[in-house]
Amino acid sequence: MNTLIEVRDLAKTFTLHQQHGVSLQVLRGLNFTVAAGECLVLHGQSGAGKSTLLRTLYGNYLPAGGSIRIRHAGDWLELVGAEPRQVLAVRRQTLGYVSxxxxxxxxxxxxxxxxxxxxxxxxxxxxxxxxxxxxxxxxxxxxxxxxxxxxxxxxxxxxxxxxxxxxxxSWPVLLLDEPTASLDEANAGVVLELIDEAKAAGSALIGIFHDRAIREAVADRYLDMTQEDLAHAS
Ligand SMILES: Nc1ncnc2c1ncn2[C@@H]1O[C@H](COP(=O)(O)OP(=O)(O)OP(=O)(O)O)[C@@H](O)[C@H]1O
Incomplete structure:
Protein backbone atom coordinates (compact mmCIF):
# COMPACT_ATOMS: atom_id res chain seq x y z
CA MET A 1 0.00 0.00 0.00
CA ASN A 2 1.35 3.37 -1.02
CA THR A 3 0.63 5.50 2.07
CA LEU A 4 0.71 9.26 1.40
CA ILE A 5 -0.33 10.67 4.78
CA GLU A 6 0.02 9.28 8.29
CA VAL A 7 -1.53 10.79 11.40
CA ARG A 8 -0.52 9.63 14.88
CA ASP A 9 -2.03 10.55 18.23
CA LEU A 10 -3.29 13.88 16.95
CA ALA A 11 -4.87 16.25 19.46
CA LYS A 12 -6.35 19.73 19.12
CA THR A 13 -7.56 21.97 21.90
CA PHE A 14 -9.14 25.40 21.57
CA THR A 15 -8.57 27.87 24.39
CA LEU A 16 -11.32 30.49 24.53
CA HIS A 17 -9.41 33.50 25.84
CA GLN A 18 -12.48 35.75 25.70
CA GLN A 19 -14.48 33.28 27.78
CA HIS A 20 -12.53 32.79 31.02
CA GLY A 21 -9.85 30.75 29.22
CA VAL A 22 -12.15 27.73 28.91
CA SER A 23 -10.42 24.98 26.97
CA LEU A 24 -12.21 22.67 24.51
CA GLN A 25 -10.53 19.41 23.64
CA VAL A 26 -11.88 18.77 20.15
CA LEU A 27 -9.49 16.11 18.78
CA ARG A 28 -7.81 13.43 20.86
CA GLY A 29 -5.65 10.43 20.03
CA LEU A 30 -6.52 10.32 16.33
CA ASN A 31 -4.66 7.71 14.27
CA PHE A 32 -5.06 6.97 10.58
CA THR A 33 -3.29 6.64 7.26
CA VAL A 34 -4.54 7.22 3.73
CA ALA A 35 -3.04 5.56 0.67
CA ALA A 36 -2.90 6.58 -2.98
CA GLY A 37 -6.24 6.05 -4.72
CA GLU A 38 -8.24 5.94 -1.49
CA CYS A 39 -10.94 8.21 -0.06
CA LEU A 40 -11.25 8.38 3.73
CA VAL A 41 -14.56 9.90 4.82
CA LEU A 42 -14.76 11.63 8.21
CA HIS A 43 -17.77 10.43 10.10
CA GLY A 44 -19.27 11.87 13.25
CA GLN A 45 -22.07 14.10 14.45
CA SER A 46 -22.14 17.86 14.09
CA GLY A 47 -19.44 19.26 16.38
CA ALA A 48 -17.37 16.04 16.34
CA GLY A 49 -14.41 18.00 14.95
CA LYS A 50 -14.45 17.05 11.27
CA SER A 51 -13.73 20.55 9.91
CA THR A 52 -11.24 21.13 12.72
CA LEU A 53 -9.35 18.00 11.63
CA LEU A 54 -9.16 19.16 7.99
CA ARG A 55 -7.95 22.62 9.07
CA THR A 56 -5.37 21.06 11.38
CA LEU A 57 -4.09 18.79 8.59
CA TYR A 58 -3.79 21.82 6.31
CA GLY A 59 -1.77 23.67 8.94
CA ASN A 60 -4.35 26.34 9.75
CA TYR A 61 -4.49 25.16 13.36
CA LEU A 62 -1.56 24.13 15.52
CA PRO A 63 -2.23 20.73 17.14
CA ALA A 64 -1.84 20.28 20.89
CA GLY A 65 0.11 17.09 20.20
CA GLY A 66 0.77 14.27 17.79
CA SER A 67 2.22 13.90 14.33
CA ILE A 68 1.08 14.55 10.73
CA ARG A 69 3.51 13.04 8.23
CA ILE A 70 3.08 13.51 4.51
CA ARG A 71 4.93 12.19 1.43
CA HIS A 72 6.36 15.35 -0.08
CA ALA A 73 8.85 15.51 -2.96
CA GLY A 74 9.77 11.86 -2.53
CA ASP A 75 10.35 11.99 1.25
CA TRP A 76 8.36 11.92 4.47
CA LEU A 77 7.88 15.36 6.01
CA GLU A 78 6.57 16.05 9.53
CA LEU A 79 4.06 18.90 9.22
CA VAL A 80 3.65 19.55 12.94
CA GLY A 81 6.25 22.18 13.73
CA ALA A 82 7.42 22.45 10.10
CA GLU A 83 8.95 25.73 8.91
CA PRO A 84 6.43 28.10 7.24
CA ARG A 85 8.35 27.83 3.93
CA GLN A 86 8.01 24.03 4.06
CA VAL A 87 4.29 24.32 4.72
CA LEU A 88 3.97 26.66 1.72
CA ALA A 89 5.90 24.23 -0.51
CA VAL A 90 3.65 21.38 0.65
CA ARG A 91 0.56 23.50 -0.13
CA ARG A 92 1.88 24.29 -3.59
CA GLN A 93 2.93 20.75 -4.59
CA THR A 94 1.42 18.12 -2.37
CA LEU A 95 -1.57 19.08 -0.26
CA GLY A 96 -4.75 20.58 -1.72
CA TYR A 97 -7.76 21.82 0.21
CA VAL A 98 -11.23 22.55 -1.14
CA SER A 99 -12.88 24.52 1.65
CA SER A 170 -3.53 16.84 -9.29
CA TRP A 171 -2.74 16.65 -5.59
CA PRO A 172 -1.04 13.71 -3.88
CA VAL A 173 -3.29 14.47 -0.87
CA LEU A 174 -6.57 16.38 -1.24
CA LEU A 175 -8.82 17.58 1.59
CA LEU A 176 -12.51 18.15 0.74
CA ASP A 177 -14.87 19.99 3.11
CA GLU A 178 -18.44 19.31 1.95
CA PRO A 179 -17.67 19.90 -1.72
CA THR A 180 -21.26 19.27 -2.82
CA ALA A 181 -23.08 21.23 -0.08
CA SER A 182 -24.64 23.94 -2.31
CA LEU A 183 -24.89 21.94 -5.53
CA ASP A 184 -27.81 20.52 -7.49
CA GLU A 185 -27.82 16.87 -8.47
CA ALA A 186 -26.26 17.35 -11.91
CA ASN A 187 -23.31 19.35 -10.55
CA ALA A 188 -22.89 16.97 -7.61
CA GLY A 189 -22.58 14.22 -10.23
CA VAL A 190 -19.73 16.13 -11.90
CA VAL A 191 -17.97 16.38 -8.53
CA LEU A 192 -18.31 12.62 -8.09
CA GLU A 193 -16.63 12.16 -11.47
CA LEU A 194 -13.80 14.55 -10.52
CA ILE A 195 -13.28 12.64 -7.27
CA ASP A 196 -13.15 9.33 -9.15
CA GLU A 197 -10.65 10.76 -11.62
CA ALA A 198 -8.46 12.04 -8.76
CA LYS A 199 -8.55 8.61 -7.10
CA ALA A 200 -7.71 6.90 -10.40
CA ALA A 201 -4.76 9.30 -10.79
CA GLY A 202 -3.45 8.18 -7.37
CA SER A 203 -4.57 10.96 -5.00
CA ALA A 204 -5.29 10.21 -1.37
CA LEU A 205 -8.52 11.99 -0.40
CA ILE A 206 -9.89 12.94 3.00
CA GLY A 207 -13.37 14.39 2.97
CA ILE A 208 -16.52 15.48 4.76
CA PHE A 209 -19.76 14.68 2.90
CA HIS A 210 -23.08 15.30 4.61
CA ASP A 211 -25.13 13.80 1.79
CA ARG A 212 -25.43 10.08 2.48
CA ALA A 213 -25.65 8.94 -1.15
CA ILE A 214 -22.54 10.90 -2.06
CA ARG A 215 -20.70 9.69 1.03
CA GLU A 216 -21.44 6.10 0.14
CA ALA A 217 -20.43 6.65 -3.49
CA VAL A 218 -16.97 8.01 -2.66
CA ALA A 219 -15.95 6.36 0.62
CA ASP A 220 -13.39 3.58 0.65
CA ARG A 221 -13.10 3.80 4.43
CA TYR A 222 -14.56 5.84 7.26
CA LEU A 223 -12.83 7.52 10.17
CA ASP A 224 -15.16 7.32 13.14
CA MET A 225 -14.84 10.61 15.01
CA THR A 226 -17.74 10.05 17.35
CA GLN A 227 -16.54 10.57 20.88
CA GLU A 228 -18.56 9.68 23.91
CA ASP A 229 -17.62 12.87 25.78
CA LEU A 230 -16.41 15.11 23.01
CA ALA A 231 -15.45 18.72 23.36
CA HIS A 232 -15.69 18.55 27.11
CA ALA A 233 -14.76 21.75 28.88
CA SER A 234 -12.08 21.70 31.52
N1 LIG B 1 -11.90 28.41 16.01
C1 LIG B 1 -12.54 27.79 17.01
N2 LIG B 1 -12.48 28.27 18.27
C2 LIG B 1 -13.12 27.64 19.28
N3 LIG B 1 -13.85 26.52 19.14
C3 LIG B 1 -13.95 26.01 17.92
C4 LIG B 1 -13.31 26.60 16.79
N4 LIG B 1 -13.58 25.86 15.69
C5 LIG B 1 -14.36 24.83 16.11
N5 LIG B 1 -14.57 24.92 17.45
C6 LIG B 1 -15.35 23.97 18.25
O1 LIG B 1 -14.87 22.67 17.97
C7 LIG B 1 -15.94 21.73 17.87
C8 LIG B 1 -15.86 21.01 16.55
O2 LIG B 1 -16.18 21.90 15.47
P1 LIG B 1 -16.08 21.45 13.95
O3 LIG B 1 -16.54 22.61 13.12
O4 LIG B 1 -14.76 20.88 13.70
O5 LIG B 1 -17.17 20.27 13.92
P2 LIG B 1 -17.76 19.46 12.69
O6 LIG B 1 -17.68 18.02 13.06
O7 LIG B 1 -17.07 19.88 11.42
O8 LIG B 1 -19.27 19.94 12.70
P3 LIG B 1 -20.35 20.17 11.52
O9 LIG B 1 -20.70 18.80 10.99
O10 LIG B 1 -21.50 20.81 12.27
O11 LIG B 1 -19.73 21.09 10.51
C9 LIG B 1 -17.23 22.52 18.08
O12 LIG B 1 -17.65 22.31 19.40
C10 LIG B 1 -16.81 23.95 17.85
O13 LIG B 1 -17.55 24.84 18.66
Whole structure:
Protein backbone atom coordinates (compact mmCIF):
# COMPACT_ATOMS: atom_id res chain seq x y z
CA MET A 1 0.00 0.00 0.00
CA ASN A 2 1.35 3.37 -1.02
CA THR A 3 0.63 5.50 2.07
CA LEU A 4 0.71 9.26 1.40
CA ILE A 5 -0.33 10.67 4.78
CA GLU A 6 0.02 9.28 8.29
CA VAL A 7 -1.53 10.79 11.40
CA ARG A 8 -0.52 9.63 14.88
CA ASP A 9 -2.03 10.55 18.23
CA LEU A 10 -3.29 13.88 16.95
CA ALA A 11 -4.87 16.25 19.46
CA LYS A 12 -6.35 19.73 19.12
CA THR A 13 -7.56 21.97 21.90
CA PHE A 14 -9.14 25.40 21.57
CA THR A 15 -8.57 27.87 24.39
CA LEU A 16 -11.32 30.49 24.53
CA HIS A 17 -9.41 33.50 25.84
CA GLN A 18 -12.48 35.75 25.70
CA GLN A 19 -14.48 33.28 27.78
CA HIS A 20 -12.53 32.79 31.02
CA GLY A 21 -9.85 30.75 29.22
CA VAL A 22 -12.15 27.73 28.91
CA SER A 23 -10.42 24.98 26.97
CA LEU A 24 -12.21 22.67 24.51
CA GLN A 25 -10.53 19.41 23.64
CA VAL A 26 -11.88 18.77 20.15
CA LEU A 27 -9.49 16.11 18.78
CA ARG A 28 -7.81 13.43 20.86
CA GLY A 29 -5.65 10.43 20.03
CA LEU A 30 -6.52 10.32 16.33
CA ASN A 31 -4.66 7.71 14.27
CA PHE A 32 -5.06 6.97 10.58
CA THR A 33 -3.29 6.64 7.26
CA VAL A 34 -4.54 7.22 3.73
CA ALA A 35 -3.04 5.56 0.67
CA ALA A 36 -2.90 6.58 -2.98
CA GLY A 37 -6.24 6.05 -4.72
CA GLU A 38 -8.24 5.94 -1.49
CA CYS A 39 -10.94 8.21 -0.06
CA LEU A 40 -11.25 8.38 3.73
CA VAL A 41 -14.56 9.90 4.82
CA LEU A 42 -14.76 11.63 8.21
CA HIS A 43 -17.77 10.43 10.10
CA GLY A 44 -19.27 11.87 13.25
CA GLN A 45 -22.07 14.10 14.45
CA SER A 46 -22.14 17.86 14.09
CA GLY A 47 -19.44 19.26 16.38
CA ALA A 48 -17.37 16.04 16.34
CA GLY A 49 -14.41 18.00 14.95
CA LYS A 50 -14.45 17.05 11.27
CA SER A 51 -13.73 20.55 9.91
CA THR A 52 -11.24 21.13 12.72
CA LEU A 53 -9.35 18.00 11.63
CA LEU A 54 -9.16 19.16 7.99
CA ARG A 55 -7.95 22.62 9.07
CA THR A 56 -5.37 21.06 11.38
CA LEU A 57 -4.09 18.79 8.59
CA TYR A 58 -3.79 21.82 6.31
CA GLY A 59 -1.77 23.67 8.94
CA ASN A 60 -4.35 26.34 9.75
CA TYR A 61 -4.49 25.16 13.36
CA LEU A 62 -1.56 24.13 15.52
CA PRO A 63 -2.23 20.73 17.14
CA ALA A 64 -1.84 20.28 20.89
CA GLY A 65 0.11 17.09 20.20
CA GLY A 66 0.77 14.27 17.79
CA SER A 67 2.22 13.90 14.33
CA ILE A 68 1.08 14.55 10.73
CA ARG A 69 3.51 13.04 8.23
CA ILE A 70 3.08 13.51 4.51
CA ARG A 71 4.93 12.19 1.43
CA HIS A 72 6.36 15.35 -0.08
CA ALA A 73 8.85 15.51 -2.96
CA GLY A 74 9.77 11.86 -2.53
CA ASP A 75 10.35 11.99 1.25
CA TRP A 76 8.36 11.92 4.47
CA LEU A 77 7.88 15.36 6.01
CA GLU A 78 6.57 16.05 9.53
CA LEU A 79 4.06 18.90 9.22
CA VAL A 80 3.65 19.55 12.94
CA GLY A 81 6.25 22.18 13.73
CA ALA A 82 7.42 22.45 10.10
CA GLU A 83 8.95 25.73 8.91
CA PRO A 84 6.43 28.10 7.24
CA ARG A 85 8.35 27.83 3.93
CA GLN A 86 8.01 24.03 4.06
CA VAL A 87 4.29 24.32 4.72
CA LEU A 88 3.97 26.66 1.72
CA ALA A 89 5.90 24.23 -0.51
CA VAL A 90 3.65 21.38 0.65
CA ARG A 91 0.56 23.50 -0.13
CA ARG A 92 1.88 24.29 -3.59
CA GLN A 93 2.93 20.75 -4.59
CA THR A 94 1.42 18.12 -2.37
CA LEU A 95 -1.57 19.08 -0.26
CA GLY A 96 -4.75 20.58 -1.72
CA TYR A 97 -7.76 21.82 0.21
CA VAL A 98 -11.23 22.55 -1.14
CA SER A 99 -12.88 24.52 1.65
CA UNK A 100 -16.63 24.97 1.80
CA UNK A 101 -16.51 28.58 0.71
CA UNK A 102 -14.52 30.36 -1.96
CA UNK A 103 -12.15 33.01 -0.65
CA UNK A 104 -13.06 35.85 -2.97
CA UNK A 105 -10.39 38.34 -3.92
CA UNK A 106 -11.90 41.58 -5.26
CA UNK A 107 -11.44 42.20 -9.01
CA UNK A 108 -9.78 38.84 -9.76
CA UNK A 109 -11.81 37.09 -12.52
CA UNK A 110 -13.11 33.55 -11.98
CA UNK A 111 -10.85 32.17 -14.72
CA UNK A 112 -7.73 33.54 -12.97
CA UNK A 113 -8.89 32.19 -9.60
CA UNK A 114 -9.15 28.73 -11.15
CA UNK A 115 -5.82 28.93 -13.02
CA UNK A 116 -3.78 30.11 -10.03
CA UNK A 117 -2.70 26.71 -8.55
CA UNK A 118 -1.36 25.64 -11.97
CA UNK A 119 0.48 28.94 -12.57
CA UNK A 120 2.01 28.60 -9.06
CA UNK A 121 3.45 25.25 -10.21
CA UNK A 122 4.94 26.82 -13.31
CA UNK A 123 2.41 25.75 -15.96
CA UNK A 124 2.28 27.90 -19.11
CA UNK A 125 -0.68 30.30 -19.27
CA UNK A 126 -1.98 28.48 -22.35
CA UNK A 127 -2.04 25.08 -20.62
CA UNK A 128 -3.53 26.53 -17.43
CA UNK A 129 -6.20 28.39 -19.38
CA UNK A 130 -7.18 25.30 -21.39
CA UNK A 131 -7.60 23.17 -18.27
CA UNK A 132 -9.43 25.93 -16.35
CA UNK A 133 -11.90 26.47 -19.20
CA UNK A 134 -12.53 22.74 -19.50
CA UNK A 135 -13.28 22.51 -15.76
CA UNK A 136 -15.52 25.59 -15.70
CA UNK A 137 -17.44 24.13 -18.65
CA UNK A 138 -17.81 20.74 -16.95
CA UNK A 139 -19.02 22.45 -13.79
CA UNK A 140 -21.60 24.44 -15.78
CA UNK A 141 -20.25 27.93 -15.09
CA UNK A 142 -21.53 29.97 -18.07
CA UNK A 143 -18.80 31.50 -20.20
CA UNK A 144 -20.16 35.02 -19.66
CA UNK A 145 -19.09 34.74 -15.99
CA UNK A 146 -15.49 33.61 -16.57
CA UNK A 147 -14.03 37.13 -16.76
CA UNK A 148 -16.02 38.41 -13.77
CA UNK A 149 -14.88 38.38 -10.15
CA UNK A 150 -16.88 35.71 -8.28
CA UNK A 151 -17.87 38.05 -5.40
CA UNK A 152 -21.37 38.49 -6.84
CA UNK A 153 -21.85 34.84 -7.92
CA UNK A 154 -24.48 32.64 -6.27
CA UNK A 155 -23.44 30.29 -3.45
CA UNK A 156 -23.50 27.28 -5.78
CA UNK A 157 -21.56 29.13 -8.51
CA UNK A 158 -18.90 30.17 -6.00
CA UNK A 159 -18.62 26.61 -4.75
CA UNK A 160 -18.19 25.35 -8.33
CA UNK A 161 -15.44 27.92 -9.02
CA UNK A 162 -13.78 26.74 -5.82
CA UNK A 163 -14.05 23.13 -6.99
CA UNK A 164 -12.61 23.94 -10.41
CA UNK A 165 -9.68 25.57 -8.61
CA UNK A 166 -9.29 22.59 -6.28
CA UNK A 167 -9.22 20.06 -9.13
CA UNK A 168 -7.10 22.26 -11.41
CA UNK A 169 -3.90 20.35 -10.63
CA SER A 170 -3.53 16.84 -9.29
CA TRP A 171 -2.74 16.65 -5.59
CA PRO A 172 -1.04 13.71 -3.88
CA VAL A 173 -3.29 14.47 -0.87
CA LEU A 174 -6.57 16.38 -1.24
CA LEU A 175 -8.82 17.58 1.59
CA LEU A 176 -12.51 18.15 0.74
CA ASP A 177 -14.87 19.99 3.11
CA GLU A 178 -18.44 19.31 1.95
CA PRO A 179 -17.67 19.90 -1.72
CA THR A 180 -21.26 19.27 -2.82
CA ALA A 181 -23.08 21.23 -0.08
CA SER A 182 -24.64 23.94 -2.31
CA LEU A 183 -24.89 21.94 -5.53
CA ASP A 184 -27.81 20.52 -7.49
CA GLU A 185 -27.82 16.87 -8.47
CA ALA A 186 -26.26 17.35 -11.91
CA ASN A 187 -23.31 19.35 -10.55
CA ALA A 188 -22.89 16.97 -7.61
CA GLY A 189 -22.58 14.22 -10.23
CA VAL A 190 -19.73 16.13 -11.90
CA VAL A 191 -17.97 16.38 -8.53
CA LEU A 192 -18.31 12.62 -8.09
CA GLU A 193 -16.63 12.16 -11.47
CA LEU A 194 -13.80 14.55 -10.52
CA ILE A 195 -13.28 12.64 -7.27
CA ASP A 196 -13.15 9.33 -9.15
CA GLU A 197 -10.65 10.76 -11.62
CA ALA A 198 -8.46 12.04 -8.76
CA LYS A 199 -8.55 8.61 -7.10
CA ALA A 200 -7.71 6.90 -10.40
CA ALA A 201 -4.76 9.30 -10.79
CA GLY A 202 -3.45 8.18 -7.37
CA SER A 203 -4.57 10.96 -5.00
CA ALA A 204 -5.29 10.21 -1.37
CA LEU A 205 -8.52 11.99 -0.40
CA ILE A 206 -9.89 12.94 3.00
CA GLY A 207 -13.37 14.39 2.97
CA ILE A 208 -16.52 15.48 4.76
CA PHE A 209 -19.76 14.68 2.90
CA HIS A 210 -23.08 15.30 4.61
CA ASP A 211 -25.13 13.80 1.79
CA ARG A 212 -25.43 10.08 2.48
CA ALA A 213 -25.65 8.94 -1.15
CA ILE A 214 -22.54 10.90 -2.06
CA ARG A 215 -20.70 9.69 1.03
CA GLU A 216 -21.44 6.10 0.14
CA ALA A 217 -20.43 6.65 -3.49
CA VAL A 218 -16.97 8.01 -2.66
CA ALA A 219 -15.95 6.36 0.62
CA ASP A 220 -13.39 3.58 0.65
CA ARG A 221 -13.10 3.80 4.43
CA TYR A 222 -14.56 5.84 7.26
CA LEU A 223 -12.83 7.52 10.17
CA ASP A 224 -15.16 7.32 13.14
CA MET A 225 -14.84 10.61 15.01
CA THR A 226 -17.74 10.05 17.35
CA GLN A 227 -16.54 10.57 20.88
CA GLU A 228 -18.56 9.68 23.91
CA ASP A 229 -17.62 12.87 25.78
CA LEU A 230 -16.41 15.11 23.01
CA ALA A 231 -15.45 18.72 23.36
CA HIS A 232 -15.69 18.55 27.11
CA ALA A 233 -14.76 21.75 28.88
CA SER A 234 -12.08 21.70 31.52
N1 LIG B 1 -11.90 28.41 16.01
C1 LIG B 1 -12.54 27.79 17.01
N2 LIG B 1 -12.48 28.27 18.27
C2 LIG B 1 -13.12 27.64 19.28
N3 LIG B 1 -13.85 26.52 19.14
C3 LIG B 1 -13.95 26.01 17.92
C4 LIG B 1 -13.31 26.60 16.79
N4 LIG B 1 -13.58 25.86 15.69
C5 LIG B 1 -14.36 24.83 16.11
N5 LIG B 1 -14.57 24.92 17.45
C6 LIG B 1 -15.35 23.97 18.25
O1 LIG B 1 -14.87 22.67 17.97
C7 LIG B 1 -15.94 21.73 17.87
C8 LIG B 1 -15.86 21.01 16.55
O2 LIG B 1 -16.18 21.90 15.47
P1 LIG B 1 -16.08 21.45 13.95
O3 LIG B 1 -16.54 22.61 13.12
O4 LIG B 1 -14.76 20.88 13.70
O5 LIG B 1 -17.17 20.27 13.92
P2 LIG B 1 -17.76 19.46 12.69
O6 LIG B 1 -17.68 18.02 13.06
O7 LIG B 1 -17.07 19.88 11.42
O8 LIG B 1 -19.27 19.94 12.70
P3 LIG B 1 -20.35 20.17 11.52
O9 LIG B 1 -20.70 18.80 10.99
O10 LIG B 1 -21.50 20.81 12.27
O11 LIG B 1 -19.73 21.09 10.51
C9 LIG B 1 -17.23 22.52 18.08
O12 LIG B 1 -17.65 22.31 19.40
C10 LIG B 1 -16.81 23.95 17.85
O13 LIG B 1 -17.55 24.84 18.66
Missing amino acids: QFLRVIPRVPALEVVMEPALARGWSRADAEARAKALLTRLNIPERLWQLAPGTFSGGEQQRVNLARGFMV
